[in-house]
Every structure is written in C-alpha cells, then in structure tokens.
Amino acid sequence: MLEESGIPFELEQLVGGRDGAEEVVAAAERLGASLIVIGLRRRTPTGKLIFGSDAQRILLDAHCQVLAVKAAPGGEHGQG
Template identity: 40%
Template sequence: MPVGAVASERIRVMTTILLCADTDVERVADQVESLTTLPLDPDRVRVVVYHVFRADGEGADAGKLKSVARAVEALEAAGFEVAVEQSNGDAVREILDAAEAFDADLLSLAGRRKSPAGKALFGSVAQQVSLRSDRPVLFCSPD
C-alpha cells in the first residue's frame, strides 16, 4: 500500500462518555451543557446516557424519563451519537460496571447540595464513583 494511502485512511477514533443521569432535569441539563462546551468533535464522540433505577427495573424505561429525553434531544442537536442505557441496583456499583462495560473514556456526574454531615451520614453517589473510578470524571456541581 502506498504511503499516501495510509494517510488517507485515517482510523476513526471514538471517545465514549458515560453521562450518569438522574431524574433531575436541571442537573442533567448542566451535565449536557458541560459536555457541549468542551472542545470535542461530535463526530468522534458517543455519549451513553445512563440511568440506574434503585428498585427492580422490570418495565422501567430510562428513555421515558424527562431528564434523559431532554439530554438525548440536546446532545443529538449538538451532533453527538447518543445511546440510552439503564440498569437497576446499587448506583455506585452499577455506574462503575457500566463504565467498564462501555469502555468509557470519561464519566459525567452531577452532584447535589449536601452538607458535609449529610455526605458523611448518607454518602454521595457522585463522590463514591469519583473516588473509586480509574477513569476521568467530569463533575458538575449545583449552582
């Protein structure tokens, strides 16, 4: 194969972002905004909008959640390839497993306002994922 042919056949490198969406429309909108303002080539990025149901997910459909539907709409409008995935169970474990399963290059998480005592007593999914993940985490905190 001629050298020029190698240069013209570029490998399309895809970046996969796991956007961990809860049911709060505003928090998820902040996550979407944080992604759409990064210097990313939408043609080379796949965003997996991922929701974890805490209870048995039988019959549940993440795509029907307002937060997820709006995220998909905004990300597709920005030119990103988008998929919706879901699971049920312990949110921290499920998110970490999904990051591995989808070979995510970046995790997008949103935080909630909690006092330090509240975090100590009740924990924080975003905090635990960011501490346990071996992947980069983009953390969107509430205004």
C-alpha cells in the first residue's frame, strides 16, 4: 500500500541490540521525524505489568509528536 500511495518510506529490520521502543525513538531522532505513529492493542493489566509498555515508553521518550491509534474492534484492519 505504501508503494502505491507514493509516500516515501524506508524499511529497517534490526536484530539484537536495543528493545523496540528504544529503536523507534532512535530512528525518529536519526531521521528527523516530525511524527511517530504507533498502533495500540488491548492488554490485560497483568500483561502491562509483566511486559511493560513500549507504546508508553515511546510516548514519554520521543522528541517529536506521537499519534497512537487503537486497534479496530475484533482486530480488523481498515483495508478498503
């Protein structure tokens, strides 16, 4: 869908090193991003406690605006 939209993008797949939240914040800083868009999913309170929240860490640590988007009910993707 990105290729068809004409929006410029880069894909990176990093193995090892920092965790996901740190990688997202570092990439945004490196690229001079003005916005980070993250998807949120439902978690139980126990799941949040045990695994932490990458979304929360991105929201708190990012040096640019962050847009958090909730998943559609039933996990459906908004493809049309």
